[in-house]
Amino acid sequence: MGTGKDSGTQQRLLLQFEVEEFLYREAHLLDERRLDEWLALCSDDIHYWMPIRRTTTAKETDLEFTKPGTMAYFDDDREILALRIQRLQAGRAWAEDPPSRTRHIVSNVRILEVDGDEILVGLNFQLYRNRLESEEDLWVGRREDLLRREAGALKLARRYIYLDQTVILAQNMSSIF
Secondary structure, three states, rough: OOOHHHHHHHHHHHHHHHHHHHHHHHHHHHHHOOOOHHOOEEEEEEEEEEEEEOOOHHHHHOOOOOOOOOEEEEEEEEHHHHHHHHHHHOOOHHHHOOEEEEEEEEEEEEEEEEEEOOOEEEEEEEEEEOOOOOOOEEEEEEEEEEEEEOOOOHHHHHHHEEEEOOOOOOOOOOOOO
16 A cells, blocks of 8 residues: 555656646647647746846856846747737748748756646756758757646746857747747
8 A cells, every 4th residue: 555655756756747748748839830739838827038148257147147027038928929929820920931940859857846736847948940951040948937737737827948048149039939
């Protein structure tokens, strides 16, 4: 018979598996350009944010990333994400016609905190993007995703994206991270 400790371990393992499966499915939807299905994984109050990274001295590492409410590459809500997706699908985004080919890779998935129906997840990512014959981009960094259980299913409620790069050499930032 299992002990309470075994039951707690099993619950943590099942939650870890569920979170990883959500993240892998999400990456697959993005890579397959199934953007409406990806948006359906997002909560109505999603906050999608990517701060700007600056090179700082060792004494100023707390200033390395811009703060919420200041300059950012992305500071989007669901409405803005829906407009970005609509623009991509309608062919009005010249930088994505023909569309990019992407590969989203997530790793080192860690559950940082569980608070009721919310799960704070930390992970590392790579996003490879190829377009036309010669455009190639690679973004690497870490994310903090807040997942929320809504009607029994996980939804993405917040995504904070921290790039390792301080200089973006890509010709556009139209990919969803």
